[in-house]
Amino acid sequence: MSHHRVEIKDLVFTYPDGTQALKGVSLSVAHGECVAIIGGNGAGKSTLLQHLNGYLMPTSGEVRVGDFALTRETAKAIRRSVGMVFQDPDDQLFMPTVFEDVVFGPLNLGLSPQESEKRAAEALERVGMSHLRERPPYKLSAGEKRAVAIATALAGLPDVLVMDEPSSNLDPRGRRRLIELLKSFEHTRMIATHDLEMVVEICPRVIVLDHGKVVLEGATHEILGDEALMLSHGLEKPHSLKHHHPH
Amino acid sequence: MHDEQNQGYSRDVSVELRHYMEMGRMDEMGRMDSPVHRLDARAQIVTTFGFILMVMSFSRFEVAALMPMFLYPAILMVMGGISAGYLFRKIAIAAPFALLVGAFNPWLDRHVEGMVGAYPLTGGWLSFISIMLRFFLTVSAAIILVTCTGIHRLCAGGARLGMPRVFVVQLMFLYRYFFVIGDEGVRMMRGVEMRSAGLRAPGFGTYGMLVGQLLLRAMERAQRIYRAMVARGFEGEIHVLRQARWGWRETCFVMGWLTFFLGARYWNVPVLLGNWFAGGAG
16 A cells, blocks of 8 residues: 555755755655654754645655645645644644534534544544543643544544654653554554654654754664764663663 | 732732633633523524614613613523623723723713703713613623624624624634733743742833734744644634524524514603503502
Protein backbone atom coordinates (compact mmCIF):
# COMPACT_ATOMS: atom_id res chain seq x y z
CA MET A 1 0.00 0.00 0.00
CA SER A 2 1.52 3.24 -1.07
CA HIS A 3 -1.17 5.65 -0.01
CA HIS A 4 -0.21 6.07 3.62
CA ARG A 5 3.33 7.06 2.81
CA VAL A 6 4.89 10.42 3.47
CA GLU A 7 7.60 11.49 1.09
CA ILE A 8 9.52 14.75 1.31
CA LYS A 9 12.14 15.79 -1.23
CA ASP A 10 14.53 18.75 -0.96
CA LEU A 11 12.02 20.76 1.01
CA VAL A 12 13.09 24.36 1.45
CA PHE A 13 11.00 26.82 3.39
CA THR A 14 11.78 30.47 3.94
CA TYR A 15 9.58 32.57 6.20
CA PRO A 16 8.48 35.98 4.88
CA ASP A 17 11.02 37.66 7.18
CA GLY A 18 13.80 35.84 5.35
CA THR A 19 14.54 33.17 7.95
CA GLN A 20 15.31 29.96 6.17
CA ALA A 21 13.77 27.34 8.47
CA LEU A 22 14.17 24.31 6.22
CA LYS A 23 17.19 24.02 3.97
CA GLY A 24 16.53 21.01 1.78
CA VAL A 25 14.90 18.32 3.91
CA SER A 26 14.40 14.88 2.39
CA LEU A 27 12.80 11.99 4.21
CA SER A 28 10.32 9.24 3.72
CA VAL A 29 8.02 7.46 6.13
CA ALA A 30 6.53 4.10 5.20
CA HIS A 31 2.98 2.90 5.71
CA GLY A 32 2.24 2.14 9.36
CA GLU A 33 5.64 3.31 10.50
CA CYS A 34 6.16 5.33 13.67
CA VAL A 35 8.95 7.86 13.25
CA ALA A 36 10.26 10.43 15.69
CA ILE A 37 11.48 13.79 14.45
CA ILE A 38 13.93 15.12 16.99
CA GLY A 39 16.22 18.11 17.18
CA GLY A 40 16.92 21.12 19.35
CA ASN A 41 14.73 24.20 19.54
CA GLY A 42 14.64 26.01 16.22
CA ALA A 43 15.84 22.97 14.29
CA GLY A 44 12.78 23.24 12.02
CA LYS A 45 10.55 20.50 13.44
CA SER A 46 7.36 22.54 13.72
CA THR A 47 7.90 24.17 10.34
CA LEU A 48 8.30 20.73 8.82
CA LEU A 49 5.11 19.43 10.42
CA GLN A 50 3.14 22.42 9.19
CA HIS A 51 3.84 21.34 5.63
CA LEU A 52 2.22 17.98 6.24
CA ASN A 53 -1.28 19.35 6.11
CA GLY A 54 -0.64 22.18 3.74
CA TYR A 55 -0.67 24.99 6.24
CA LEU A 56 2.67 26.05 4.88
CA MET A 57 3.56 25.62 1.24
CA PRO A 58 7.10 24.66 0.23
CA THR A 59 9.28 27.50 -1.02
CA SER A 60 10.84 24.78 -3.14
CA GLY A 61 10.96 21.02 -3.11
CA GLU A 62 8.18 18.50 -2.84
CA VAL A 63 5.93 17.08 -0.14
CA ARG A 64 3.90 13.99 -0.96
CA VAL A 65 1.31 12.52 1.34
CA GLY A 66 -0.23 9.32 0.02
CA ASP A 67 -1.08 9.79 -3.63
CA PHE A 68 -0.96 13.56 -3.58
CA ALA A 69 1.85 16.01 -4.07
CA LEU A 70 1.16 19.05 -1.91
CA THR A 71 -0.18 22.02 -3.86
CA ARG A 72 -2.89 24.54 -3.05
CA GLU A 73 -5.35 22.34 -4.94
CA THR A 74 -4.51 19.12 -3.14
CA ALA A 75 -4.17 20.64 0.34
CA LYS A 76 -7.81 19.84 1.09
CA ALA A 77 -7.47 16.18 0.15
CA ILE A 78 -4.23 15.93 2.12
CA ARG A 79 -5.86 17.40 5.21
CA ARG A 80 -8.41 14.62 5.07
CA SER A 81 -5.76 11.96 5.30
CA VAL A 82 -3.55 13.67 7.89
CA GLY A 83 -4.62 14.02 11.51
CA MET A 84 -2.74 16.78 13.31
CA VAL A 85 -2.25 17.01 17.03
CA PHE A 86 -0.90 20.41 17.98
CA GLN A 87 1.55 21.29 20.69
CA ASP A 88 -0.95 23.20 22.81
CA PRO A 89 -4.33 21.45 23.13
CA ASP A 90 -5.90 24.79 24.03
CA ASP A 91 -5.32 25.85 20.44
CA GLN A 92 -7.02 22.76 19.17
CA LEU A 93 -10.10 22.65 21.36
CA PHE A 94 -12.45 25.53 20.71
CA MET A 95 -16.01 24.25 20.80
CA PRO A 96 -18.23 24.52 23.89
CA THR A 97 -18.16 20.82 24.73
CA VAL A 98 -15.73 17.96 24.23
CA PHE A 99 -18.15 16.07 22.02
CA GLU A 100 -18.86 19.05 19.77
CA ASP A 101 -15.13 19.54 19.42
CA VAL A 102 -14.55 15.95 18.34
CA VAL A 103 -17.50 15.99 15.95
CA PHE A 104 -16.28 19.26 14.34
CA GLY A 105 -13.89 17.43 11.99
CA PRO A 106 -16.29 14.78 10.65
CA LEU A 107 -19.02 17.40 10.10
CA ASN A 108 -16.58 19.53 8.13
CA LEU A 109 -15.75 16.50 6.00
CA GLY A 110 -19.39 16.55 4.96
CA LEU A 111 -20.50 13.44 6.81
CA SER A 112 -24.09 13.13 7.97
CA PRO A 113 -24.80 14.10 11.59
CA GLN A 114 -25.45 10.45 12.52
CA GLU A 115 -22.23 9.22 10.95
CA SER A 116 -20.28 12.13 12.48
CA GLU A 117 -21.66 11.37 15.92
CA LYS A 118 -20.75 7.73 15.58
CA ARG A 119 -17.20 8.57 14.58
CA ALA A 120 -16.81 11.09 17.37
CA ALA A 121 -18.11 8.60 19.94
CA GLU A 122 -15.69 5.96 18.67
CA ALA A 123 -12.76 8.38 18.74
CA LEU A 124 -13.53 9.39 22.33
CA GLU A 125 -13.89 5.75 23.29
CA ARG A 126 -10.53 5.01 21.66
CA VAL A 127 -8.72 7.52 23.87
CA GLY A 128 -10.76 6.55 26.95
CA MET A 129 -12.48 9.93 27.34
CA SER A 130 -16.13 9.04 26.65
CA HIS A 131 -17.11 10.09 30.15
CA LEU A 132 -16.08 13.69 29.42
CA ARG A 133 -18.19 14.22 26.33
CA GLU A 134 -20.44 16.94 27.73
CA ARG A 135 -17.71 18.84 29.59
CA PRO A 136 -16.31 22.15 28.33
CA PRO A 137 -12.74 21.51 27.12
CA TYR A 138 -11.20 24.40 29.06
CA LYS A 139 -12.11 22.68 32.31
CA LEU A 140 -10.19 19.47 31.63
CA SER A 141 -6.78 18.54 33.00
CA ALA A 142 -3.76 18.72 30.70
CA GLY A 143 -3.78 14.96 30.20
CA GLU A 144 -7.48 14.88 29.40
CA LYS A 145 -7.10 17.81 27.00
CA ARG A 146 -4.32 16.03 25.18
CA ALA A 147 -6.36 12.83 24.88
CA VAL A 148 -9.35 14.78 23.56
CA ALA A 149 -7.12 16.62 21.10
CA ILE A 150 -5.96 13.24 19.82
CA ALA A 151 -9.58 12.13 19.57
CA THR A 152 -10.39 15.19 17.44
CA ALA A 153 -7.67 14.07 15.02
CA LEU A 154 -8.79 10.41 15.09
CA ALA A 155 -12.40 11.31 14.34
CA GLY A 156 -11.39 12.29 10.81
CA LEU A 157 -10.16 8.68 10.30
CA PRO A 158 -6.74 9.85 9.13
CA ASP A 159 -4.17 7.56 7.57
CA VAL A 160 -1.30 9.55 8.97
CA LEU A 161 -1.07 11.02 12.46
CA VAL A 162 1.25 13.97 12.94
CA MET A 163 1.97 15.13 16.46
CA ASP A 164 3.92 18.05 17.83
CA GLU A 165 5.25 17.44 21.33
CA PRO A 166 2.44 15.12 22.43
CA SER A 167 3.93 14.42 25.85
CA SER A 168 4.68 18.00 26.88
CA ASN A 169 3.02 19.28 30.06
CA LEU A 170 1.79 15.84 31.09
CA ASP A 171 2.29 14.36 34.53
CA PRO A 172 3.99 10.94 34.68
CA ARG A 173 0.72 9.02 34.70
CA GLY A 174 -0.74 11.08 31.87
CA ARG A 175 2.46 10.58 29.91
CA ARG A 176 2.39 6.85 30.50
CA ARG A 177 -1.19 6.63 29.26
CA LEU A 178 -0.29 8.67 26.20
CA ILE A 179 2.61 6.36 25.40
CA GLU A 180 0.41 3.27 25.67
CA LEU A 181 -2.18 4.96 23.48
CA LEU A 182 0.34 5.91 20.79
CA LYS A 183 1.79 2.40 20.83
CA SER A 184 -1.64 0.96 20.19
CA PHE A 185 -2.25 2.96 16.99
CA GLU A 186 -1.70 1.45 13.59
CA HIS A 187 -1.58 4.73 11.71
CA THR A 188 1.52 6.00 10.03
CA ARG A 189 2.84 8.26 12.79
CA MET A 190 5.24 11.18 12.80
CA ILE A 191 6.04 12.56 16.21
CA ALA A 192 8.11 15.66 16.81
CA THR A 193 9.35 15.67 20.38
CA HIS A 194 12.06 16.36 22.91
CA ASP A 195 10.90 13.42 25.03
CA LEU A 196 13.62 11.00 24.02
CA GLU A 197 12.62 8.36 26.55
CA MET A 198 9.24 8.22 24.86
CA VAL A 199 10.94 7.93 21.49
CA VAL A 200 12.87 4.91 22.75
CA GLU A 201 9.59 3.28 23.73
CA ILE A 202 7.44 3.91 20.69
CA CYS A 203 9.48 4.85 17.64
CA PRO A 204 11.78 2.30 16.01
CA ARG A 205 13.23 4.97 13.75
CA VAL A 206 14.33 8.56 14.31
CA ILE A 207 15.09 11.47 12.07
CA VAL A 208 17.32 14.17 13.55
CA LEU A 209 16.93 17.72 12.31
CA ASP A 210 19.47 20.42 12.97
CA HIS A 211 19.51 23.91 11.47
CA GLY A 212 16.83 23.02 8.96
CA LYS A 213 18.48 19.89 7.63
CA VAL A 214 18.19 16.16 8.24
CA VAL A 215 21.53 15.37 9.86
CA LEU A 216 20.91 11.81 10.97
CA GLU A 217 18.40 9.11 10.24
CA GLY A 218 18.21 5.52 11.37
CA ALA A 219 17.34 3.01 14.07
CA THR A 220 16.45 4.69 17.36
CA HIS A 221 18.80 2.65 19.56
CA GLU A 222 21.76 3.27 17.31
CA ILE A 223 21.30 6.99 16.99
CA LEU A 224 20.10 7.86 20.46
CA GLY A 225 22.70 5.50 21.95
CA ASP A 226 25.58 7.45 20.44
CA GLU A 227 26.34 10.01 23.11
CA ALA A 228 28.87 12.09 21.17
CA LEU A 229 26.56 12.30 18.17
CA MET A 230 23.62 13.34 20.29
CA LEU A 231 25.55 16.04 22.12
CA SER A 232 26.84 17.48 18.88
CA HIS A 233 23.25 18.24 17.84
CA GLY A 234 22.13 19.73 21.10
CA LEU A 235 20.54 16.49 22.30
CA GLU A 236 21.29 13.98 25.00
CA LYS A 237 21.54 10.23 25.28
CA PRO A 238 18.39 8.96 27.01
CA HIS A 239 18.94 7.50 30.44
CA SER A 240 17.35 4.20 29.48
CA LEU A 241 20.05 3.66 26.88
CA LYS A 242 22.94 4.40 29.23
CA HIS A 243 25.20 1.57 30.11
CA HIS A 244 23.82 -0.41 33.02
CA HIS A 245 26.24 -2.06 35.38
CA PRO A 246 25.39 -5.69 36.07
CA HIS A 247 24.57 -6.23 39.74
CA MET B 1 2.88 47.52 54.33
CA HIS B 2 4.71 45.68 51.64
CA ASP B 3 2.30 42.81 51.90
CA GLU B 4 -0.67 45.05 51.80
CA GLN B 5 0.48 46.59 48.55
CA ASN B 6 1.02 43.21 47.09
CA GLN B 7 -2.45 42.18 48.03
CA GLY B 8 -3.82 45.29 46.45
CA TYR B 9 -2.29 44.29 43.21
CA SER B 10 -3.41 40.67 43.41
CA ARG B 11 -6.92 41.91 43.80
CA ASP B 12 -6.74 43.68 40.44
CA VAL B 13 -5.68 40.51 38.75
CA SER B 14 -8.35 38.47 40.43
CA VAL B 15 -11.00 40.95 39.33
CA GLU B 16 -9.90 40.37 35.76
CA LEU B 17 -9.99 36.66 36.34
CA ARG B 18 -13.48 36.95 37.68
CA HIS B 19 -14.75 38.83 34.62
CA TYR B 20 -13.13 36.20 32.53
CA MET B 21 -14.74 33.35 34.43
CA GLU B 22 -18.05 35.16 34.25
CA MET B 23 -17.92 34.96 30.46
CA GLY B 24 -17.35 31.24 30.78
CA ARG B 25 -20.40 31.14 32.99
CA MET B 26 -22.43 32.79 30.28
CA ASP B 27 -21.42 29.97 28.01
CA GLU B 28 -22.38 27.38 30.60
CA MET B 29 -25.74 29.01 31.15
CA GLY B 30 -26.35 28.70 27.43
CA ARG B 31 -26.17 24.95 27.86
CA MET B 32 -28.63 24.79 30.74
CA ASP B 33 -31.98 23.19 30.27
CA SER B 34 -35.18 25.20 30.65
CA PRO B 35 -38.35 25.75 28.60
CA VAL B 36 -36.66 28.80 27.08
CA HIS B 37 -33.42 26.98 26.33
CA ARG B 38 -35.36 24.26 24.56
CA LEU B 39 -36.82 26.72 22.07
CA ASP B 40 -35.35 26.93 18.60
CA ALA B 41 -32.83 29.79 18.69
CA ARG B 42 -34.56 31.34 15.69
CA ALA B 43 -37.76 31.84 17.69
CA GLN B 44 -35.79 33.69 20.34
CA ILE B 45 -33.88 35.79 17.84
CA VAL B 46 -37.05 36.87 16.01
CA THR B 47 -38.87 37.67 19.25
CA THR B 48 -35.93 39.58 20.70
CA PHE B 49 -35.62 41.70 17.57
CA GLY B 50 -39.34 42.32 17.55
CA PHE B 51 -39.12 43.40 21.15
CA ILE B 52 -36.19 45.73 20.59
CA LEU B 53 -37.84 47.34 17.54
CA MET B 54 -41.07 47.90 19.46
CA VAL B 55 -39.30 49.37 22.47
CA MET B 56 -37.29 51.72 20.26
CA SER B 57 -40.40 52.86 18.38
CA PHE B 58 -42.05 54.44 21.44
CA SER B 59 -41.99 58.23 21.40
CA ARG B 60 -39.14 59.78 23.34
CA PHE B 61 -41.28 61.09 26.21
CA GLU B 62 -43.01 57.79 26.78
CA VAL B 63 -42.56 56.32 30.24
CA ALA B 64 -45.82 54.82 31.47
CA ALA B 65 -46.64 53.00 28.24
CA LEU B 66 -43.26 51.22 28.41
CA MET B 67 -44.15 49.49 31.65
CA PRO B 68 -45.97 46.46 30.18
CA MET B 69 -42.84 45.73 28.14
CA PHE B 70 -41.06 44.75 31.35
CA LEU B 71 -43.17 41.61 31.35
CA TYR B 72 -41.09 40.11 28.56
CA PRO B 73 -37.65 40.16 30.25
CA ALA B 74 -39.23 39.34 33.60
CA ILE B 75 -41.05 36.25 32.37
CA LEU B 76 -38.10 35.01 30.31
CA MET B 77 -35.76 35.55 33.21
CA VAL B 78 -37.91 33.38 35.44
CA MET B 79 -38.55 30.73 32.80
CA GLY B 80 -34.93 30.63 31.73
CA GLY B 81 -33.64 30.31 35.28
CA ILE B 82 -31.49 33.46 35.08
CA SER B 83 -30.89 35.18 38.39
CA ALA B 84 -31.70 38.89 38.67
CA GLY B 85 -28.27 39.56 40.16
CA TYR B 86 -26.56 38.08 37.14
CA LEU B 87 -28.70 40.12 34.76
CA PHE B 88 -28.18 43.39 36.66
CA ARG B 89 -24.42 42.88 36.82
CA LYS B 90 -24.31 42.46 33.04
CA ILE B 91 -26.53 45.50 32.46
CA ALA B 92 -24.38 47.58 34.79
CA ILE B 93 -21.39 47.06 32.50
CA ALA B 94 -23.16 48.82 29.63
CA ALA B 95 -25.01 51.38 31.79
CA PRO B 96 -22.40 54.18 31.54
CA PHE B 97 -22.97 54.44 27.77
CA ALA B 98 -26.70 54.94 28.18
CA LEU B 99 -26.14 57.41 30.99
CA LEU B 100 -23.83 59.37 28.76
CA VAL B 101 -26.39 59.48 25.96
CA GLY B 102 -29.20 60.66 28.19
CA ALA B 103 -27.29 62.69 30.76
CA PHE B 104 -27.65 66.09 29.07
CA ASN B 105 -31.35 65.89 28.29
CA PRO B 106 -32.49 67.33 31.64
CA TRP B 107 -30.36 70.45 30.97
CA LEU B 108 -31.20 70.85 27.33
CA ASP B 109 -34.96 70.46 27.55
CA ARG B 110 -36.43 72.38 30.47
CA HIS B 111 -39.92 72.56 29.12
CA VAL B 112 -42.35 71.49 31.87
CA GLU B 113 -44.46 68.53 30.76
CA GLY B 114 -46.32 67.80 33.97
CA MET B 115 -46.16 67.75 37.72
CA VAL B 116 -45.05 64.99 40.06
CA GLY B 117 -46.59 66.06 43.35
CA ALA B 118 -45.33 69.57 43.87
CA TYR B 119 -42.35 69.20 41.52
CA PRO B 120 -42.43 70.18 37.88
CA LEU B 121 -41.32 67.40 35.50
CA THR B 122 -39.44 68.76 32.50
CA GLY B 123 -39.35 67.15 29.07
CA GLY B 124 -35.63 66.59 29.56
CA TRP B 125 -36.11 64.47 32.64
CA LEU B 126 -38.93 62.60 31.01
CA SER B 127 -36.85 61.70 27.96
CA PHE B 128 -33.91 60.83 30.22
CA ILE B 129 -36.06 58.37 32.14
CA SER B 130 -37.45 57.03 28.89
CA ILE B 131 -33.94 56.49 27.50
CA MET B 132 -32.84 54.67 30.63
CA LEU B 133 -35.94 52.46 30.64
CA ARG B 134 -35.48 51.61 27.01
CA PHE B 135 -31.82 50.92 27.54
CA PHE B 136 -32.67 48.60 30.41
CA LEU B 137 -35.32 46.77 28.39
CA THR B 138 -33.33 46.27 25.21
CA VAL B 139 -30.07 45.32 26.89
CA SER B 140 -31.76 42.85 29.22
CA ALA B 141 -33.58 41.28 26.25
CA ALA B 142 -30.28 40.91 24.40
CA ILE B 143 -28.54 39.44 27.44
CA ILE B 144 -31.37 36.99 27.98
CA LEU B 145 -31.15 35.98 24.33
CA VAL B 146 -27.43 35.22 24.54
CA THR B 147 -27.71 33.56 27.94
CA CYS B 148 -30.58 31.30 26.93
CA THR B 149 -29.12 30.19 23.60
CA GLY B 150 -25.35 30.27 24.01
CA ILE B 151 -23.22 31.76 21.29
CA HIS B 152 -23.07 28.65 19.14
CA ARG B 153 -26.79 28.03 18.93
CA LEU B 154 -27.30 31.74 18.47
CA CYS B 155 -24.91 31.81 15.52
CA ALA B 156 -26.42 28.68 14.01
CA GLY B 157 -29.89 30.18 14.38
CA GLY B 158 -28.73 33.45 12.84
CA ALA B 159 -27.22 31.59 9.90
CA ARG B 160 -30.49 29.73 9.30
CA LEU B 161 -32.36 33.01 9.37
CA GLY B 162 -30.23 34.17 6.49
CA MET B 163 -27.56 36.11 8.37
CA PRO B 164 -24.51 36.27 6.06
CA ARG B 165 -22.02 33.53 6.80
CA VAL B 166 -19.21 36.05 7.13
CA PHE B 167 -20.99 37.73 10.06
CA VAL B 168 -21.80 34.43 11.73
CA VAL B 169 -18.21 33.26 11.60
CA GLN B 170 -16.98 36.70 12.68
CA LEU B 171 -19.23 36.63 15.68
CA MET B 172 -18.06 33.19 16.69
CA PHE B 173 -14.43 34.10 16.36
CA LEU B 174 -14.94 37.34 18.22
CA TYR B 175 -16.35 35.35 21.07
CA ARG B 176 -13.72 32.65 20.93
CA TYR B 177 -10.85 35.14 20.74
CA PHE B 178 -12.23 37.07 23.65
CA PHE B 179 -11.22 34.12 25.79
CA VAL B 180 -7.89 33.89 24.05
CA ILE B 181 -7.05 37.51 24.79
CA GLY B 182 -8.38 37.16 28.33
CA ASP B 183 -6.11 34.20 28.86
CA GLU B 184 -3.04 35.97 27.54
CA GLY B 185 -3.92 39.06 29.54
CA VAL B 186 -4.19 37.16 32.80
CA ARG B 187 -0.88 35.45 32.17
CA MET B 188 0.86 38.72 31.39
CA MET B 189 -0.54 40.41 34.47
CA ARG B 190 0.74 37.53 36.55
CA GLY B 191 4.17 38.01 35.01
CA VAL B 192 4.13 41.73 35.71
CA GLU B 193 2.91 41.19 39.23
CA MET B 194 5.67 38.72 39.98
CA ARG B 195 8.38 41.08 38.87
CA SER B 196 7.03 44.40 40.04
CA ALA B 197 8.52 43.94 43.51
CA GLY B 198 5.50 45.12 45.44
CA LEU B 199 4.91 48.32 43.51
CA ARG B 200 1.25 49.02 43.31
CA ALA B 201 0.92 49.47 39.60
CA PRO B 202 3.26 49.71 36.64
CA GLY B 203 3.56 53.08 34.91
CA PHE B 204 1.82 54.10 31.72
CA GLY B 205 4.87 53.24 29.64
CA THR B 206 4.81 49.70 30.88
CA TYR B 207 1.10 49.44 30.22
CA GLY B 208 1.58 50.65 26.67
CA MET B 209 4.11 47.95 26.03
CA LEU B 210 1.90 45.37 27.68
CA VAL B 211 -1.01 46.21 25.43
CA GLY B 212 1.19 45.94 22.36
CA GLN B 213 2.50 42.62 23.58
CA LEU B 214 -0.98 41.40 24.32
CA LEU B 215 -2.10 42.18 20.80
CA LEU B 216 0.85 40.39 19.25
CA ARG B 217 0.47 37.37 21.47
CA ALA B 218 -3.26 37.16 20.91
CA MET B 219 -2.73 37.40 17.16
CA GLU B 220 -0.23 34.60 17.22
CA ARG B 221 -2.53 32.46 19.27
CA ALA B 222 -5.48 33.24 17.05
CA GLN B 223 -3.42 32.07 14.12
CA ARG B 224 -2.62 28.78 15.85
CA ILE B 225 -6.29 28.20 16.55
CA TYR B 226 -7.16 28.97 12.97
CA ARG B 227 -4.49 26.53 11.83
CA ALA B 228 -6.02 23.83 14.05
CA MET B 229 -9.44 24.53 12.59
CA VAL B 230 -8.17 24.36 9.03
CA ALA B 231 -6.41 21.11 9.88
CA ARG B 232 -9.80 19.66 10.65
CA GLY B 233 -11.38 20.72 7.43
CA PHE B 234 -12.80 24.10 8.44
CA GLU B 235 -13.79 26.07 5.35
CA GLY B 236 -15.74 28.96 6.76
CA GLU B 237 -18.88 27.08 7.63
CA ILE B 238 -19.93 26.09 11.11
CA HIS B 239 -21.86 22.85 11.16
CA VAL B 240 -24.16 22.12 14.00
CA LEU B 241 -24.90 18.64 15.17
CA ARG B 242 -28.51 18.91 16.18
CA GLN B 243 -30.53 21.24 14.05
CA ALA B 244 -33.27 22.61 16.23
CA ARG B 245 -36.73 22.10 14.83
CA TRP B 246 -39.45 24.68 14.52
CA GLY B 247 -42.62 23.35 16.14
CA TRP B 248 -45.90 24.69 17.46
CA ARG B 249 -44.17 25.85 20.66
CA GLU B 250 -41.92 28.15 18.63
CA THR B 251 -44.89 29.48 16.64
CA CYS B 252 -46.86 30.12 19.83
CA PHE B 253 -43.88 31.79 21.50
CA VAL B 254 -43.20 34.16 18.61
CA MET B 255 -46.82 34.95 17.74
CA GLY B 256 -47.86 35.35 21.37
CA TRP B 257 -45.11 37.77 22.24
CA LEU B 258 -45.28 39.76 19.01
CA THR B 259 -49.02 40.20 19.49
CA PHE B 260 -48.41 41.35 23.02
CA PHE B 261 -45.71 43.82 21.93
CA LEU B 262 -47.97 45.27 19.22
CA GLY B 263 -50.84 45.52 21.67
CA ALA B 264 -48.68 47.28 24.22
CA ARG B 265 -47.39 49.61 21.51
CA TYR B 266 -50.74 50.76 20.18
CA TRP B 267 -52.77 50.87 23.37
CA ASN B 268 -51.40 52.54 26.44
CA VAL B 269 -52.09 49.59 28.73
CA PRO B 270 -51.42 51.34 32.07
CA VAL B 271 -53.81 54.17 31.08
CA LEU B 272 -56.47 51.69 29.93
CA LEU B 273 -56.11 49.74 33.15
CA GLY B 274 -56.26 52.94 35.15
CA ASN B 275 -59.42 54.05 33.34
CA TRP B 276 -60.94 50.62 33.76
CA PHE B 277 -60.24 50.59 37.48
CA ALA B 278 -61.38 54.19 37.82
CA GLY B 279 -64.53 53.34 35.87
CA GLY B 280 -65.09 50.24 38.00
CA ALA B 281 -64.63 52.26 41.17
CA GLY B 282 -66.97 54.95 39.93
